[in-house]
Amino acid sequence: MALRPSRSQSRDEQLAARNAASQDVFLREVDDALRQDEMLGAFKRYGRPIGLVVALGLAIFAGVLWWNHRQTVQAGERGEQMTLALDSVDQGKIDPAGKQLLALSQDSAPGPKAAAQMMRAGIALQQGQRDEALRLFGAISADTSAPQPYRDLAAIREVAANFDAMPPQQVIDRLKRLAVPGNPWFGSAGELVGMAYLKQNNTALAGPLFAAIARDKDSPESLRNRVRQLAGLLGVDAIDDTAKAASAAQP
Secondary structure, three states: OOOOOOHHHHHHHHHHHHHHHHHHHHHHHHHHHHHHHHHHHHHHHHHHHHHHHHHHHHHHHHHHHHHHHHHHHHHHHHHHHHHHHHHHHHOOOHHHHHHHHHHHHOOOOHHHHHHHHHHHHHHHHHOOOHHHHHHHHHHHHHOOOOOHHHHHHHHHHHHHHOHHHOOHHHHHHHHOOOOOOOOOOHHHHHHHHHHHHHHOOOHHHHHHHHHHHHOOOOOOHHHHHHHHHHHHHOOOOOOOOHHHHHHHOOO
């Protein structure tokens, strides 16, 4: 027959279990308190630098947002100023247009600056101020920060405005890199290079180059008709002699 535990033994076991549970709770509280102390100490030690880094990051982010917004606003303002300048030119109000373009040409943005300078140079050329126009065209062509299309166009306009005063070889050296099929300025630059060849009495290069321009569908029709006649006068068939014209376009 099994012996039943006495009441005193049951009480002792219950008391031991309670003590163990109380000790476990106490240990957990101590562990939590230690963790809180460690976090508080870490915050006291690193909280200030971390706060500074976070604040700096937020400041940079806000600055980027402001800069993007400012750039958008300035782009809209430049576009409006350019539109007003074009309207003034169309209405024959050259002086107001000149002031508006002068302000834009002093802009730090390369694109609007180059566009405004090109318009100023065109107005100067139209008013007979050839030296001022050449100065502006030359400045745009030499400005490495300006978009390349503006630089190329300025070089062509400068050479065209000063063609009679330039030695033929200088014209060829300035524009030969543009006077090749496939280049956006092939027609305009090629015509000037071809005329420089004629100044040198080099019809062997001038005629085929004119014929190549005449076949270039990207060139203006008026230019193609003009150089087609020149090619014919030089004895080059601008319609049939395709292979010869294409090869001669890159002397």
